[in-house]
Amino acid sequence: MTADVVRAEGAPGPTLVLDRDRLPPGTLASRADLLAVRAWLERTGRGHIRKLALYGTSADPAYDLDYRFVQCLPGGAFDFRTGCGHSLLACVAATGRTGPVRVRAVTTGDTVVCEPEPGGAYTVRLVRPAPLSALLPTGRPLDRLCGLRVSLVRFGNPYVFVSAADLGLPTARELYGAGDAVLARLHRVRAAAAAVLGHRPDGAVPKVAVLAADGAEGPAVRAVTVPGWHPSIALTGALCVTAAAAVPGTLPALLARPGTAAPRQSGRLALRLTTPGGTVATSAAVSGSRPTDVAVHGKRAHLVERGLPLPWRIHVTA
Known part of the structure; x- marks a missing residue:
């Protein structure tokens, strides 16, 4: 039995x-199998790998692949309720498929299509014609948590969006220079949002991202991952920011300046998110005030190790 190690750019x-x-x-x-995997990764100098993904031929003929994701958390815990777009793309890259790949994300129930672009990149498109009530779990575009305005949005993974200006960080430079004190405050916001949304306080979701109205074609964004600052932004985060920007009254919509900085191109809302790791191009098809599909463009994934032997004994449970 073997595995591959794949890294998606921006992860x-x-x-x-x-x-x-x-x-x-x-x-x-x-959990015993997962702990064995973690121990083996640590022993072999791969302890930095904290994302595990399984893919296989889908039982549903409408899809090419089924995909499951496990997030390793500090302290030997695991989260099975979250998704990871970068890991999904890693699975598609590992298959070597050259055409559009339609993926059923079993963990989250999402439909994701990975479409090849010229030059080896992909457009990753999440198709979800969800009602507005599913996008806004509290039914409101703005809420207040820990003394801050927030938008709670669920598109792919649930996210908590915070205004950088409300944290005293009105520019991208100040936002990207923020340290542990701001990070600790955001962890408290995330825990409060988890209680509202019914998630465990020490789990991987909801995610947190801070936005500043400082980009030329979209907001500047800095996101939090497990356990610290994200070097760029999660693929699911880019999708969720863009979906939220289509919903009037949310912080992403207010900070994206959709009248000027987020023009609609070919009937789609187009954004370029500025992150600490570079810009991320996204777009969304919008029906009324809700997105029906959202895409991240120009995503790449690279094989790091192929055919890595798995030395532990698998305990078959089903």
């Missing part, structure tokens, strides 16, 4: 990718 680290079709049924379904 905080690589993903350990496993082809489910080549593994016994029930592989990595138990």
